[in-house]
Amino acid sequence: MNLKRQLGLDILSEQYAFTTDPQLGHTSAQKIPGHWVATTCGYCSVGCGMFVGVKDGRAVSVRGNPHHPVNFGKLCPKGLSEHYTLEAPNRARYPLLCKDGKLVQVDWEEALDTMVRRFRAVQEKYGPDALGVISTGQLVTEEFYTLGKLVQLGFGTRNFDGNTTLCMASAVSGYKRSFGSDGPPGAYEDLQMADVIFLIGANIADNHPILCQHLEANPRKTLIVADPRVTKTAMLADLYLPLKPRSDIALINGLIHILIRAGAIDRGYISRHTSGFEELEESVARYTPDYVSRITGLGEDLILRTASLYGGAKAAFIGWTMGVNHSTQGAETVNAINNLALITGNIGRPGASPFSITGQCNAMGTRESGFTSSLPGYRKFESGEDREALAGLWNIPVARIPTARGLAYPDIIEAAVGKKIRALWIIATNPIVSFPNLDVLKQGLETLEFLVVQDGFHPTPTSEMAHLVLPAAIWGEKEGTYTNSERRVSKVNPAVNPPGQARADFDIFLALAKKLGCYDQLFSGWTGPRDAFEEWRRVSAGRLCDYSGITYELLEQHGGIQWPLPENTQEIRTTRLYSGGHFPTEDGKAKLLCVQWEPFPEQPNPKFPFVLNTGRTVEHWHTRTKTAQVPILERMSPNAWLEMNPHDAASLRLKPHDRVDVRSARGAVHGVELRVTEIVAPGQVFMPFHFVETNANQVTQSAFDPISREPNYKQCAVNVVPSKSRGEKEI
């Protein structure tokens, strides 16, 4: 600090000066850019349109796009500070290779040569499927499409999955089972048009705050929120259902039971567009209000009222997120939700949809164009017809296309522990924080012969374990498209250059293809993401997720377009799937599937008497790789906390702000700040999973949905004791 400042002659007037800018008005002078770049937010799947302000090659400010149909100019606190992520001190800048136990800087040639050589060596020694690849929902669709071909056809391993399996695989499986295909049927506009909105296990006020304005724009709505925790979203509800953890299948079956009894169902729709009603009717017979009340803990009157509101609605919308998906019965819960929507005809109409609200900015892009749990374009591994069609489009022998999917994410980890997977490539995800039952994961990663982590950030707890780190460009530095929860495709544009030698994931994939020698066959002539997008348009043409009418130019012009948009569509407007009641199943009818409620796998017991629920907070994104580097977000939410009901705190003699340890049969989290609060019910505790310093996944369990392979993050049995530590990082 200089003397002039200490005396008070200097008050940093220049740094704190204001200027009146024609675009921004009167604003801090340091925030006024030289030019603006239009793009889409890179955090969650809401898909907000925004502008990045660039001055002298640096992103200095952001603004919401007032004309974007998703956000109307608004952004959440993460979006409003997204430009800070680009200059985060932990950005990965150079390829790093482990030599003598230390990561040292190498050039790209050496990095990629080593990667291909080591992967090939492992595959030659142990077979092609000894290579595993775990990708993400963070890349652009062009990159997912390219990566899928590179992994499955170039590297030739089927063991390829994404962190999306930790997030919305249950929704994907549920949609496929009920409707014959993935794809959320509705649109955000439905939130404004429905007269009943039923949110199940979805805390949108914290996790998708920009969606709330669509609710607010609907004056007629009745909002029902089902959540064991009194979330910020529960506070918006007209009717709040404080159900017991993981009792939602019982609740939904109960609603179906009541509506069938009352005749408040659409028999015409059921007979024309669904199959399996008789079996469904029989399967819900035992879900009487009394039985459901005992399982859910809700009063019978509350259950009846919910049924009468939903059944009486002209258009009813069901939205869900992780409260449903993060479950060993996740896919089946989605089926139960779909059953409820189908028997009341609440699908394919304005305001009426069973709608999964997705997580990551481009989880949808990988669902559609990826090559993990299905073939690109919602094609099925099992379908010879689909494989033939793809082989034709790609001009390759059909035999090269696998006939079944490879291992899902949790099974790849298990295979690593069992030494069936020997080399792993992790792209833009941080499993050390996000994967359940950390100790098993660490054992798996430590067993690997070669681990490559490709990420925009280093060090992350995961990249620290890598043998090779590839520095990638992130949002704001590369071009492509994201698809949001409502199937809206939006353009993503570079505003600044990536730091150091970091490169767009797309470039890395093409460089690898050249090293592998498959570039000419798979990506002939490709130089940029547009080439991938053009091929993807052809590959998706005629499919449910038809992108063939969407071009980069149309996207720049419209700021976001929903699929399906077949080529030569004249008018661009809101689309809903299944509006004609025709479903992509063998008989063209949606399936009503019988689903039975089961208790969650690890029940509280005398040793571990509490049910631990995990979730998020509005200030942070996933494993905090980005948001911990944004000072204002980190300041507003600096550490994890554990919510506990005052009754329980009193019996354990714990006080607010005490530091506690959370223990399960698998491990312990040390030094979490206790929040004594009526937000949670007695017997339940809640903590956010964002924080590596107090990592909730030290205690969560390895229990996965048998259908979707999604982890059961939301319930496990723990105990809570006063802590001796202050929550220091333990890894």
Added chain:
Amino acid sequence: MLLPLIQRAQEDGVRFALTPMAPQPVSQHVVQIEPFRPAPGIPQRQPGPGEQYRFHFDMSQCIGCKCCVVACNEQNGNPPEINWRRVGEIEGGTYPNTRRFHVSMGCNHCVEPSCLIGCPVDAYKKDDATGIVLHSADQCIGCQYCTWNCSYGVPQYNPQRGVVGKCDMCYGRLTDGGEPACVTACPQGAIRVEIVNISQWIQDYGGSANAPGLPAAGDSISTTRITTPERLPGDTKKADFWRVKPESPHWPLIVMTVLTQLSVGALATIWVQQMRGAPAPLGLAAVAALAVAVLALSASILHLGRPIHAYRALKMWRRSWLSREILLFSAFSAMATLYAAALWRNLAIGPLFGVLTSLFGVAGVAASGYIYRVKARPAWNTRHTTAEFFLTGALLGPLFAASVGVLPGGWLAAAAAAASLQVFNQAAKFLRLTAAESFEMKASSRLLSTALKPHLLLRGALAMGGGIVLPLLSTGRLTECLALVVAAAGEILGRYLFFVSVVPKNMAASYLTADKEAA
């Protein structure tokens, strides 16, 4: 092997890509965004005579997303630890009938702004046309008195700049017909700007300016209108209710207040001794006491963010107790200088200077007391504050005089009486805080009886030891010096407790805090 320059550029983190695979000219994606335009969140006319702008906050709409906080920081270029708009949380009820809401607050642009009333340099202005309370960083000297005066904690000191800053309702945007940044950012439309008729508001602000999680609006007549949700439970509390932490000790002010009080006490004692005709080196003693005062006043300058502009603090003596205190202590020092000179020279006018010195000193100590007696800090806002300050002077003054050899031992009964009264005063203050209704006073008592309990007990012991026990033991010069040191240590510890144990009024905060907790 990289070339040395490139190697260095890489290590320095220079932002360029060395071998971009598919170079993407970034400029290709440049767009023109629409000019900034008038917006719906503000009134479509200017306030008329007798009217002003105000915020409306709809608590039932707020989802606690904190967009307003981020947008405000971006608008004003503030560092993350300074938030001119803040969001707090309140909670009440019993599961599952729990009710939790959020309070978002910038400045309330009060009818009687206590920041403005206390400011010694006229850095604040209530704008005639808009009623917005504006703060001038150029005028501000960084005394931070406004940060004590505001019941909402609105003005915040920026140590990087050495001045205070606050929400100005985005004056520059508003007067150009645009919305404040928080209004634009709010996805729920929970923050708006409205026009209010001031005289009508003074009549009926009670119902709509008060809300759970906020201090009473009457302290300064906040103009913010708050729509509260229906069915708020009676036990609704701030989420940070249990997080009470000690405030900053303000060491320069501890030194300044204790030493000025000592100096006033000492010079008054010297004057009394002169009146008694005591044969003692009074001139030397007066110079020593004066030196203490000068040291004390110099120390206070260190407290300012902009010490070079300290002189400006005299400006607002008609309104600000801080200006008055500085003026009175300046007069006290000047008069003490004359008095010391007169004693040294044995001038006949000496006693007159002596009485004036004492009077200015006493008035100065009284002004000090009034500085701290502000509504926003209930534990300070009692007579115990004034009593504590005078008793410090009454205890340390005679002990100082005795130490420099101008007070016979027998007279130390005065110090003993002061020490007893000081201990009594502290005990009475503690009981009053404990018995009080207000959250802040109770919380102060909680601090004093938990984390600060050893400090409080030691403080009492030092006052007794230095003021009563040691003077009783012997009247030797060494003991008297020791007594002074012990008693002064007690008063300094007491003043430390005074500063750290006050719990200011403030809006609700989040449950978590980024501040490192004091152990």
